[in-house]
Amino acid sequence: DTAVSQTPKYLVTQMGNDKSIKCEQNLGHDTMYWYKQDSKKFLKIMFSYNNKELIINETVPNRFSPKSPDKAHLNLHINSLELGDSAVYFCASSQNLWRYTFGSGTRLTVV
């Protein structure tokens, strides 16, 4: 049983397209996150949700819209994809704001 699962694992798409990445956790955690690991290898927070409510939105373009239908799911929708959006996107969850459980990542390539 995967604790935090993301789909798809790989995503190759053309510029201008709209795509979604899904994340589900079965740990019963209250808080979920999206992190982006760019080409420089930094893991940067994008969004944080606590019990379906947006808590953190770190200067992410409006083209990125997270949605949390319930506390076990946090999906990421990206509109009008750009080359610079190419990265690995990690979903994570936690109960205590420090010990995170990460998904295995979604490698997004925009061509």
Place this chain on the structure above:
Amino acid sequence: DQQVKQNSPSLSVQEGRISILNCDYTNSMFDYFLWYKKYPAEGPTFLISISSIKDKNEDGRFTVFLNKSAKHLSLHIVPSQPGDSAVYFCAARKNYGGSQGNLIFGKGTKLSVKP
């Protein structure tokens, strides 16, 4: 603006010897520090943590040291094993209070343990 810095992108160590991974931070408001380990094509996994009120935490072969005055922490792995070969991320918690907070990560150090 890098608040958490890992200045060594890579480290190579012989099996059985000590591995020392270093991390520096700039924000004195961080209250928790953590190390995560990442294998290729997997997400980071939690390894060990330390509260800002302590200076040492040990878990088996892994020990984390915190020097608050120098804003420096290090991870010691003794003895190093080939299975320890991975990328190690240092992270610090930024706590906004209540349910708000997130981890800020360094760029990672790739550890290679040679048999």
